[in-house]
Amino acid sequence: MQIAIDIGGTFTDVVAAGPTGMRAVKVPSSKTDPVAAIEAGLAAIAQAADIDLTTVTRFVHGTTVATNAVLTRRGARVGLLATAGFEDTLEIGRQKRSRMYDLLQPPETPVFLAPRRQRIGIVERVGADGHVIEPLDQEGVRKAIRLLVEHHRIEALAVCYLFSFRNPSHEQCTREIAAAVAPQLPVSLSCEIDPQFREYERTCVTAFDAYVRPVMSGYLKRLGAVLARVGIKAPVEMMQSRGAVASAARILERPVVSLLSGPAGGALGGAVVGYARVILIA
C-alpha cells in the first residue's frame, strides 16, 4: 500500500493506492499546523479504505510549507556573510527591472531575506581560478556571527563568498566556526546549495535556503513524529520543485528545493491523469 499526501491552503488530499485500486479522501487543512491535517487525513483514509497503516510501504508528500513561508514572509531571520565589499550583492542584483515603464515599481531583489543590517562583509578572497588571493579572516567570521546571533537574533545563516564554487574552503571553514560559536544555528553554504557561477543568483538561492531551512526542518520533524505515532514505517519521500521525489534527509540538506513542491506534484499528477491535454487549476 502506498500513500501520497498533498497539503493545500484549503484542503489536504490523501490518496492510497494498492493492489485493490485507489482511494482518496479530503480533509480541511489546518491553519496553525499543516501536520495536524496529515494526522486527520491518515485516520480518514485508514477508515475509508480499511488500511492498516503499519503495512504502508511508501509515503510520498507534497507541501507548500516552504512556498507559504516565502509568500507570507514568515521565514527565518537570516544573517548573510559575503566577501567584504560585496555585501550588497543581494540588494543590487542584476539591476534590470521587469516593468520598464512602471515608475512606482517596488524593489525586485529579495532584500527581505536579509536586510542590509543583517549582511556582514568578511575579509577573504578567492580568485576566478580558485586560488586564495586573501585568506579568510577567521576572527572576523567569529565576531560577525556573534553579532548576528546576539544582537540581530538571527535564526539561520547564509554564506556566499565570491568563487566559492571553485574553492569552497573559506565557506567550509566559516561553517566550522559557526558550529563552535553558535552550535544550534542552521547554516546554508552557497558552495553546497547552488555551486554555480554568478554571485547574485547563487547568493539569492542560498539566502532563500536559509530563510526556509528552520521552517522545513521543524515541519519534517513534526511530520516524522506523526508518522511514527500512526505506525507508518516507510521513509518520507518529498516532492521537489523539479518534479522528482527525494528523501526527507536529502530535502534537509537543501530545503530550498522544496519551494515549489506542491505545484510540481500537482502538475505531474495532472500529466499522469490527463496525459497531454489537461489544464490544471491550483
Next chain:
Amino acid sequence: MGCAAAGEPWALHQHAFGGMGGRPGADGLPAVSFPYNVRNVSVEWAETETPVLFLRRELIADSGGPGESRGGLGEELALTVERTADQLAASPLTLSGSAGRMLYPAEGVAGGRPGRPGSIDVNDKSIAPTSAPDVKFRPGDVVRLRTPGGGGHGPPGARRVAAVQADLHDGYVTSAAVGEQYGASMLKGDASAPTARRD
C-alpha cells in the same frame, strides 16, 4: 580594455548604474538601470573572462538625495588589473565610456534635495568630471567608479522618522548626514544604535 602580453586584446563592457530618483510615496530604487533597462555584468563573469579584479561593489551611504522620499543610492565599483608580468608588459590599460551626472547632480523635486554626483578616480585621485572619460591606468592601479544617487522627492523634513531610523540601521545614511540633511530631531533616542555592518 587592454592587451595581454601574448597579444590577445581584451575588453570588459561594464555597466554601473546610479540610484533612481525618489518617487511620490516610495524611495528611489538603489543602483538600478533606469530609465533604460539593461542587465549588469556579474563580477564572477568579468573576472573569469578578463584580468580584472573587483575590490568592491557596494551601495554608497548618503548618496541618495534627501527628501520625504529619499533618492536611490548610487553604487561604488572598485577594480584593478592584477600586476602580473604579462599585464605589466602589455600595458597601458584604458578605461573609457560614457558617464553622466559627474558635474551636475540629479536634482530633487517638490522640495527634495539633490543626490550625490558620480565620480571616477584612479588611486584616489579624481579625474576631471566628463561625460566621456578616457583614463589610462596601469596594472595594480585602483580605479574607482562611483555612480550618482537619485534626487529626493518632497521636503526632507516631511520624511517619516521611522524611515530615517530604518535607513540608519541599514547604513543607507550615516548619523552625521541625517543630522545635517534631515535635522537632529530625527536622530532622537537612537543615535547610538549599532549599525552592525562595520563593527
